[in-house]
Ligand SMILES: Nc1ncnc2c1ncn2[C@@H]1O[C@H](COP(=O)(O)OP(=O)(O)OP(=O)(O)O)[C@@H](O)[C@H]1O
């Protein structure tokens with residue numbers, strides 16, 4: 001790639017401004033759509049993860065459970081997928097805690113002949129969304145252990161929400177791929193139009209001894225520039241929308257727990273490289289057919 | 294080469310045909326052209342002069358027969374070697390074939406850029422070629438703003454810029470007045486003197502008388518010579 005090819009690419013761009021603008025707008029549009037999908041998911045999953053940290057699963061045991069049973073159940077649960085650690089809370093301990101919490105009314109409990117509370121386990125889960133998508137199966141597994149009476153986990157809705165996010169995520173991927181294909185297709189067709197407009201010129205270049213590579217290189221540069229410009233415009237627009245959105249929401253929700261973030265530098269560069277790739281690929285698709293003739 | 298005589302032949306054509314559907318534009322053409330020859334191809338309109346030149350630079354495929362240029366058989370040339378073949382030629386097209394979106398300077402520079410020349414060399418060479426055809430003042434003009442004669446001169450500058458081994462000129466003086474025509478012929482003669490092989494198609498018999506050179510006459514796609522007459 002020589003400065004010469006850049007010169008030719010730039011003069012091609014200024015000679016075919018309209019087609020270039022269409023390509024750039026297309027790429028910018030798909031970058032906006034796919035990036036906002038990505039942005040939505042990275043933020044929702046990180047919010048979910050923060051909430052999940054505080055979540056524990058309580059397992060209540062039946063009254064006639066023996067000490068051996070307790071040990072066995074503990075081992076079984078520890079071996080299950082997604083369990084980080086497990087703590088045993090005896091009914092005596094539970095009662096003590098309850099008494100402390102009730103303070104003044106604790107005398108009510110003094111009259112009890114028998115401790116009405118069950119022995120229990122407190123399960124802490126590994127902090128990962130994967131585990132969360134499978135929490136329901138974990139719960140039913142634990143429930144099926146003999147001598148386990150009840151399993152409770154606080155934010156049941158959180159698990160359901162995780163499921164919805166998962167479905168959203170799949171459709172997000174699909175949408176992203178769709179936009180990628182659509183923009184490659186549109187860029188390819190724009191290149192085809194430029195090739196058609198310049199077919200005489202290309203024929204002349206060939207007749208005076210230009211190689212295919214000499215003819216093609218400026219096109220590739222042109223398309224990669226389109227990709228880069230489209231990507232930058234898309235990301236800038238997205239950032240503007242994003243920052244006006246977060247500054248509005250700021251006072252309401254944002255706290256230490258929920259921290260909505262824009263892309264990191266690495267993600268920004270990755271998106272930009274993708275958009276340049278769209279340009280390159282669109283160019284490749286149409287030149288491949290054209291140069292055969 | 295098996296035959297020692299053939300080594301001087303830069304271009305050899307054996308039983309060459311060119312057909313367009315039912316129409317045969319060239320019939321059984323056999324021509325040998327030696328290095329540094331000065332050749333005129335004459336004949337009435339539609340005789341096949343332009344077609345003959347097109348076959349040489351592979352502007353069109355050969356329907357039948359063989360053409361060998363500088364030891365390369367055109368029927369067997371690899372696609373990626375075609376640009377190299379074409380850089381041996383300086384071609385002045387009958388309809389000029391200038392690129393309308395590039396200015397005069399860029400049109401001429403293109404040949405040198407395609408051949409991979411350094412930009413400093415290109416600057417110098419293009420300027421001197423434009424000076425030689427008297428177009429140095431118009432280097433920023435676009436082809437469509439030029440007269441036919443001016444376009445032809447730019448086309449000539451472009452054809453000569455690459456210091457070609459072989460100059461193919463299709464009616465190079467067709468749209469020029471006598472003075473400009475003379476200048477162009479002088480320029481071509483200069484290249485001839487430096488060793489280039491020249492092939493010119495023309496109707497202009499005055500021109501032939503002035504410069505001399507071998508004449509090849511075409512009639513309805515066939516080689517025609519007095520001995521063929523009955
Ligand atoms: N692409 C084509 N398709 C069909 N017929 C063609 C084509 N190109 C040339 N011909 C025919 O081949 C014949 C030779 O054409 P050519 O252009 O070589 O003539 P010419 O000798 O250069 O004529 P002129 O002096 O007018 O330039 C003509 O009868 C022409 O109609």
Ligand SMILES: [Mg+2]
Nearest residue numbers: 342343387463
């Ligand atoms: Mg002709």
